Amino acid sequence: xxxxxxxxxxxxxxxxxxxxxxxxxxxxxxxxxxxxxxxxxxxxxxxxxxxxxxxxxxxxxxxxxxxxxxxxxxxxxxxxxxxxxxxxxxxxxxxxxxxxxxxxxxxxxxxxxxxxxxxxxxxxxxxxxxxxxxxxxxxxxxxxxxxxxxxxxxxxxxxxxxxxxxxxxxxxxxxxxxxxxxxxxxxxxxxxxxxxxxxxxxxxxxxxxxxxxxxxxxxxxxxxxxxxxxxxxxxxxxxxxxxxxxxxxxxxxxxxxxxxxxxxxxxxxxxxxxxxxxxxxxxxxxxxxxxxxxxxxxxxxxxxxxxxxxxxxxxxxxxxxxxxxxxxxxxxxxxxxxxxxxxxxxxxxxxxxxxxxxxxxxxxxxxxxxxxxxxxxxxxxxxxxx
Amino acid sequence: xxxxxxxxxxxxxxxxxxxxxxxxxxxxxxxxxxxxxxxxxxxxxxxxxxxxxxxxxxxxxxxxxxxxxxxxxxxxxxxxxxxxxxxxxxxxxxxxxxxxxxxxxxxxxxxxxxxxxxxxxxxxxxxxxxxxxxxxxxxxxxxxxxxxxxxxxxxxxxxxxxxxxxxxxxxxxxxxxxxxxxxxxxxxxxxxxxxxxxxxxxxxxxxxxxxxxxxxxxxxxxxxxxxxxxxxxxxxxxxxxxxxxxxxxxxxxxxxxxxxxxxxxxxxxxxxxxxxxxxxxxxxxxxxxxxxxxxxxxxxxxxxxxxxxxxxxxxxxxxxxxxxxxxxxxxxxxxxxxxxxxxxxxxxxxxxxxxxxxxxxxxxxxxxxxxxxxxxxxxxxxxxxx
Numbered sequence: 001x002x003x004x005x006x007x008x009x010x011x012x013x014x015x016x017x018x019x020x021x022x023x024x025x026x027x028x029x030x031x032x033x034x035x036x037x038x039x040x041x042x043x044x045x046x047x048x049x050x051x052x053x054x055x056x057x058x059x060x061x062x063x064x065x066x067x068x069x070x071x072x073x074x075x076x077x078x079x080x081x082x083x084x085x086x087x088x089x090x091x092x093x094x095x096x097x098x099x100x101x102x103x104x105x106x107x108x109x110x111x112x113x114x115x116x117x118x119x120x121x122x123x124x125x126x127x128x129x130x131x132x133x134x135x136x137x138x139x140x141x142x143x144x145x146x147x148x149x150x151x152x153x154x155x156x157x158x159x160x161x162x163x164x165x166x167x168x169x170x171x172x173x174x175x176x177x178x179x180x181x182x183x184x185x186x187x188x189x190x191x192x193x194x195x196x197x198x199x200x201x202x203x204x205x206x207x208x209x210x211x212x213x214x215x216x217x218x219x220x221x222x223x224x225x226x227x228x229x230x231x232x233x234x235x236x237x238x239x240x241x242x243x244x245x246x247x248x249x250x251x252x253x254x255x256x257x258x259x260x261x262x263x264x265x266x267x268x269x270x271x272x273x274x275x276x277x278x279x280x281x282x283x284x285x286x287x288x289x290x291x292x293x294x295x296x297x298x299x300x301x302x303x304x305x306x307x308x309x310x311x312x313x314x315x316x317x318x319x320x321x322x323x324x325x326x327x328x329x330x331x332x333x334x335x336x337x338x339x340x341x342x343x344x345x346x347x348x349x350x351x352x353x354x355x356x357x358x359x360x361x362x363x364x365x366x367x368x369x370x371x372x373x374x375x376x377x378x379x380x381x382x383x384x385x386x
Numbered sequence: 387x388x389x390x391x392x393x394x395x396x397x398x399x400x401x402x403x404x405x406x407x408x409x410x411x412x413x414x415x416x417x418x419x420x421x422x423x424x425x426x427x428x429x430x431x432x433x434x435x436x437x438x439x440x441x442x443x444x445x446x447x448x449x450x451x452x453x454x455x456x457x458x459x460x461x462x463x464x465x466x467x468x469x470x471x472x473x474x475x476x477x478x479x480x481x482x483x484x485x486x487x488x489x490x491x492x493x494x495x496x497x498x499x500x501x502x503x504x505x506x507x508x509x510x511x512x513x514x515x516x517x518x519x520x521x522x523x524x525x526x527x528x529x530x531x532x533x534x535x536x537x538x539x540x541x542x543x544x545x546x547x548x549x550x551x552x553x554x555x556x557x558x559x560x561x562x563x564x565x566x567x568x569x570x571x572x573x574x575x576x577x578x579x580x581x582x583x584x585x586x587x588x589x590x591x592x593x594x595x596x597x598x599x600x601x602x603x604x605x606x607x608x609x610x611x612x613x614x615x616x617x618x619x620x621x622x623x624x625x626x627x628x629x630x631x632x633x634x635x636x637x638x639x640x641x642x643x644x645x646x647x648x649x650x651x652x653x654x655x656x657x658x659x660x661x662x663x664x665x666x667x668x669x670x671x672x673x674x675x676x677x678x679x680x681x682x683x684x685x686x687x688x689x690x691x692x693x694x695x696x697x698x699x700x701x702x703x704x705x706x707x708x709x710x711x712x713x714x715x716x717x718x719x720x721x722x723x724x725x726x727x728x729x730x731x732x733x734x735x736x737x738x739x740x741x742x743x744x745x746x747x748x749x750x751x752x753x754x755x756x757x758x759x760x761x762x763x764x765x766x767x768x769x770x771x772x
Contacts, residue, residue, distance in 0.1 A: 061515035065762035068629035077627035101487030129447035241463035376451035
């Protein structure tokens with residue numbers, strides 16, 4: 001397999017885009033990524049796009065062809081990939097394989113979702129499609145409810161407190177305030193987080209990621225050609241994916257995401273690095289408890305100590321392991337299909353040293369972790385400065 | 387890139403499955419394919435599944451994880467791929483690349499759709515998501531209407547008649563009558579076809595493929611390992627995909643599908659064969675006019691002579707170029723996401739010589755052609771006996 005590099009990375013701002021449609025967002029991120037890579041559309045050989053539920057959000061499937069059309073990239077093959085909220089990460093993985101295999105040289109990978117055109121209850125219903133509809137959502141469980149079960153159990157087993165969860169939100173809002181692409185560019189206090197409205201006990205509104213519109217895009221090339229396009233190529237040193245049961249009740253544990261652990265193990269092996277070598281990570285904090293479990297399952301902290309790590313500032317920008325420098329899903333926003341690609345964009349920018357106020361010093365190796373549903377899919381990528 | 391072979395192939399019967407759900411169909415096809423390959427689940431390294439609109443048909447996204455779960459294949463990565471009615475073909479292409487790249491050895495590729503749980507107008511609305519919703523479907527065009535425009539123009543330019551289109555339906559029903567997996571296992575007469583109800587003039591009900599439930603599955607392996615699993619591996623000699631504009635009005639021609647022509651050209655080059663070398667083909671006859679255009683665009687017949695070829699029996703089982711031996715989308719049925727994989731199943735069975743009454747004698751090379759929407763995506767595979 002050939003080595004693969006990111007030669008361009010860009011995103012739209014995340015938020016409520018009332019004056020831009022699904023297509024506008026896609027094109028905006030795509031063109032910005034091509035400009036960042038310094039290449040024109042004719043150089044592109046193929047594309048992948050992650051989107052979770054465009055059929056239900058905007059009535060449109062066949063997003064691959066739509067993007068080829070609206071980006072003026074016909075007749076190249078562009079393929080949509082879906083794995084719920086991990087759709088973006090899976091699209092990146094397909095793009096990686098297409099280049100690694102030698103099938104294609106220059107590949108664009110996009111992620112997009114336009115969620116705010118519908119009301120909250122419709123969105124909640126659609127997001128339910130990421131879980132096990134027949135055993136969970138049709139019976140009344142919502143995603144906050146599923147993660148609340150995990151939070152309760154985590155508290156029970158490890159003494160994780162509401163303050164620890166709130167600390168994740170406070171930290172991610174602090175990072176988001178330094179990111180001009182973030183949906184929420186403002187800090188919140190611990191008190192605000194703790195006194196916010198309960199969504200699914202013990203999760204409050206500030207424990208939950210928002211409903212968001214947005215798109216992100218990276219351009220991939222074989223590493224051996226990457227320096228002819230950019231001075232700062234970022235190698236994708238590993239790409240790994242794993243699965244677990246769709247429904248929560250069938251899992252071995254409620255306090256650990258098995259798919260994350262397996263994907264991480266594979267990724268570390270593929271990249272030849274260990275958890276301690278990772279300088280920063282974008283992890284899937286759809287809820288604050290999800291970030292706490294992620295930093296444990298990825299091996300950054302011992303099981304049960306993820307919440308304490310946040311409370312003690314270990315995952316802050318200037319901590320020992322900066323987590324979600326972009327603001328994460330919590331503050332940067334979570335347009336579901338775009339998130340996995342946005343994580344790759346943030347990692348690329350960090351490793352290039354372009355993150356300004358939120359830059360992690362001397363970052364050389366980064367990791368992104370994208371989860372589908374309540375953990376039935378997890379995908380982990382590791383990036384390296386070359 | 388490594389060479390890739392199909393070592394197992396199976397499908398459910400296509401039709402109205404009132405007593406089986408989406409999950410049942412997937413598992414049934416998957417287990418049958420594993421049995422056909424003579425392997426157990428532990429040997430599988432990864433999977434891909436094509437489904438067009440499970441979110442709207444059955445309220446469930448995240449189909450990759452669902453299949454890993456219900457097939458007992460956790461924790462391997464399974465990824466859903468979507469390109470409207472070409473979803474199955476695109477899933478096959480991703481599986482092909484995953485094996486070719488060396489990333490995975492044994493890969494399952496499934497296709498599935500459960501369409502009959504909803505009424506016709508809901509299904510029609512959902513299928514609209516394969517075209518350009520904003521410019522076509524929201525304005526009142528249905529898929530039969532779009533293909534009717536192509537049929538009218540084809541008649542105008544090349545003198546294609548309603549009899550010629552009906553001949554496609556009569557031929558495909560004749561083949562379907564010999565296929566125990568087909569939705570319609572009965573022959574129809576030219577008179578029945580011509581006197582059937584008009585759907586979108588000049589297309590009548592017998593010019594249209596039906597609404598169908600079903601699933602299909604193939605198992606892939608590196609060609610070098612294939613003989614250790616089966617006596618009759620079938621090589622996937624080529625896999626090519628191309629795109630065109632999503633909306634019909636933006637095309638250069640209404641009588642030719644450009645994406646088909648480009649994908650076919652690439653596929654012939656990749657396999658080192660010519661159109662005349664193909665012994666049989668499964669082509670995308672979502673409407674009879676679509677088969678007529680396909681046999682022209684694939685280079686089997688000169689432009690404008692596809693209709694005449696059907697009328698003269700050239701595409702019949704005993705003709706010079708047997709087309710849609712399975713019965714095609716028309717008679718075998720069209721569970722949209724499953725169709726591309728079912729085409730691969732039929733080609734495999736034909737090349738293995740297992741098709742009984744509908745067997746094409748001495749078949750050595752086969753081709754499948756799967757189209758998304760009105761032609762915005764096309765994917766062509768070429769299979770060879772080894």
